[in-house]
Amino acid sequence: MKIEAEASSRAKILFEATRIAQAHGYSGLNLRNLAQQVGIKAASLYYHFPSKADLAAAVARRYAEDSVATLEALSLEASDAETCLRRYPETFRRSLENGNRICLCSFMAAEYDDLPSEVQTEVQAFADGNIAWLGKMLQLTGMKRQHAQTRAYAIFAAVSGAQLMARGRADIGLFDSIIESYRVAGLLRGENTT
Amino acid sequence: MKIEAEASSRAKILFEATRIAQAHGYSGLNLRNLAQQVGIKAASLYYHFPSKADLAAAVARRYAEDSVATLEALSLEASDAETCLRRYPETFRRSLENGNRICLCSFMAAEYDDLPSEVQTEVQAFADGNIAWLGKMLQLTGMKRQHAQTRAYAIFAAVSGAQLMARGRADIGLFDSIIESYRVAGLLRGENTT
DNA sequence: ACCTGAACACCGTTCAAGT
DNA sequence: ACCTGAACACCGTTCAAGT
Numbered sequence: 001m002k003i004e005a006e007a008s009s010r011a012k013i014l015f016e017a018t019r020i021a022q023a024h025g026y027s028g029l030n031l032r033n034l035a036q037q038v039g040i041k042a043a044s045l046y047y048h049f050p051s052k053a054d055l056a057a058a059v060a061r062r063y064a065e066d067s068v069a070t071l072e073a074l075s076l077e078a079s080d081a082e083t084c085l086r087r088y089p090e091t092f093r094r095s096l097e098n099g100n101r102i103c104l105c106s107f108m109a110a111e112y113d114d115l116p117s118e119v120q121t122e123v124q125a126f127a128d129g130n131i132a133w134l135g136k137m138l139q140l141t142g143m144k145r146q147h148a149q150t151r152a153y154a155i156f157a158a159v160s161g162a163q164l165m166a167r168g169r170a171d172i173g174l175f176d177s178i179i180e181s182y183r184v185a186g187l188l189r190g191e192n193t194t
Numbered sequence: 195m196k197i198e199a200e201a202s203s204r205a206k207i208l209f210e211a212t213r214i215a216q217a218h219g220y221s222g223l224n225l226r227n228l229a230q231q232v233g234i235k236a237a238s239l240y241y242h243f244p245s246k247a248d249l250a251a252a253v254a255r256r257y258a259e260d261s262v263a264t265l266e267a268l269s270l271e272a273s274d275a276e277t278c279l280r281r282y283p284e285t286f287r288r289s290l291e292n293g294n295r296i297c298l299c300s301f302m303a304a305e306y307d308d309l310p311s312e313v314q315t316e317v318q319a320f321a322d323g324n325i326a327w328l329g330k331m332l333q334l335t336g337m338k339r340q341h342a343q344t345r346a347y348a349i350f351a352a353v354s355g356a357q358l359m360a361r362g363r364a365d366i367g368l369f370d371s372i373i374e375s376y377r378v379a380g381l382l383r384g385e386n387t388t
Numbered sequence: 389a390c391c392t393g394a395a396c397a398c399c400g401t402t403c404a405a406g407t
Numbered sequence: 408a409c410c411t412g413a414a415c416a417c418c419g420t421t422c423a424a425g426t
Contacts, residue, residue, distance in 0.1 A: 009409080027221040028308055042400080044410050052400065110304030113294070114222055114364040125364070129272070153359065153368065154375035158348075161355025162400060165347065168306040168317070174347065181348035187379040203390080223421060236419080238391050246419065392425070399418065407410070 010048050012038050013142045017059050022101040025139025026111050027057055053116035060122035063104045067091065068129040075133070081140035085188050088134065088155065092163045096172045106160040130154050150162065158182055204242050206232050210251045216295035220250055220305050220313065246308035253314035257298045260286065262323040267329070275334035279382050282328065283348065283373045286357045290366050300354040325350050335384025352376055 014036045016037040021029050029054060035042040049055040068092055095101045105126035108115060113121065131152045139146035159179070166175035182188050210231040215223050225246060229236040241332040256382035264285055272278045289295045299320035302309060306317065333339060354372070360369035376382050 006283040008313070024308055025221075025305060027219075028305070030232045030398095033399090036285050040409090041411055042403080046401070047409060058299075102304075107304055109220070109358050109362045110296075110301055111219060114218055127359070127362070137420080150375050151379075154352075154356070154372045154379070157355035157359040157372050158376070158381075160346070160358065161351035161353070163350040164300075164303050164354065164358075165321070168303045168321070177344050181344050182352070182381070185345075185348070185379055186354075186383040187376070187381055189357050224417095226417085235392055237393080237421080241390060241418070260405090390426085392423105394422090394424105396421080397419095400416095402415080403413090404411105405413105407409085 003112055009038070009040070013045065013048055013166070014059060014062060017055055018063060018104065020102070021056065021059055022095060022104050022107065025107050026115055030055065033075050051116075053118050056116070057118035057122050060104060060108065060119055060126065064122055064126035067105075067126060068133070069132070071133045075093070075137065081137040082190055084137045085134070085141070085155075085190060086183070087138075087173075088188070089159050089162070093172070093175060093179075096163065096166055096175055099168050100167055102163055102167050103160065106163060109160070110164075120173055127156065138190055155182075155187060158187060202234070207239065207242055207249070208253055208256060211249055212257060212298065213227050215253055215299050216289060216301065217293070219301050219310055223250065241377065247311075247312050250310070251312035251316050252305070254298060254302065254313055254320065258316055258323055261299075261320060262327070265324070265327045267330065275331040276384055278331045279328070279335075279349075279384060280377070282331075282382070283317050283356070283369075286353050287366070287369060287373075290357065290360055290369055291318035292360055294364050296357055297354065300357060301385070303354070304358075321350060332384055337384055349376075349381060352381060 004046075012129055017029060017034055018035060019047070024030075029052065031045055032042045035105075038045075045055070045086075049058065057089065073089075074087060075081075075084050078087060092103055093107075095103050107121045108119065108123050110128070112120065112141060119172050131149075134152035134155050135145075135148045143151065162175055162178040162182075165178065166172060179188075205255060207228070209340045210225060211228055214231075218224075223246065226236045226240055229239055232239075237251065243252065265282075268281060268285075269275075269278050274283060286297055286300075299317045302313065302317045303321070306314065309317065325343075325346045328349050329339075332342035332345050332370050337345065353376075356369055356372040356376070358374065360366060373382075
């Protein structure tokens, strides 16, 4: 109770900020808008977060943590590594389903050079978490460590690109067919390559 | 002579605006900065372009045209379609070589929903030009039209993603190894798939 | 024909002040 | 403990005015 009430305003800020950042990126995250969404004034945001940079870093950190948790859940639920790899794009698909939004950190990756360093750190952490998980799955299929690592980067980059493209066209079917094309080419599989 | 002098200021604006947009995107394109780079005041930009949106659209249009021209040159120069496909990522690599910049239109794709519609149109045209060229090359390798079209989207999305990722890490070697990984998987080849 | 200073409504941020 | 109005330097844009 106490905790809920205490976290209420802060939690609301984080929630709305995540939605806005997913749709408009860091530079599109407008504090006056955000405050209005939350029901307070822009100046009041500074009671909860020292700056826009810190707020965005908090948003990105929570997003990265959720993402890793989702992947862990997938690898516990799925029977084998190949299934995990095949289903990996689902996590990216869900953002598109949810109002043509986009993976927060892939989005911010475009603005990367202009992000405050605290935010850069969290965006990196998100990507690293995904890549580590992919690398682990690929090794489970029998791929050598070095090869698995490179392939993990490739899958992450390719799926991010597909999401970005599908969002631009506002066409989730395009996401599906690009992913299917990756599968056909063999990008989302484990051992079947050199 | 006359033409050169006439175009001089406008050309300078387009040139500098392209550089800035490649590094910071549309929302990062600051008119006061741009004007200073050109050697005029921000208000003077409005003599040459009616708005930031029109300026950015002009930048994107020229960029898209150059890109198609580069691809045409490649397909004339290269001996066969497979070579063209293998060399396609070079056009994206060059932006990274040039100061860790990024394909203007892939960059803008992240901001897509917030772009003025004139700019959206040009970004689409860029992507469509690339995809059409890729589709043609893929068909030349014997791929069926429908399959080639989907694969063209996939290649474009994957290479864009690789560029974005490599830029975030400021590591052109990462771009190369991701592309190599695509090749190994078979994504950048023609007929070798179902 | 080309450029400018001053002004507008907007942004992130600060801070003294309110409850 | 939590919020606010007013102010700051900044943004895109307009416009009357300069040469």
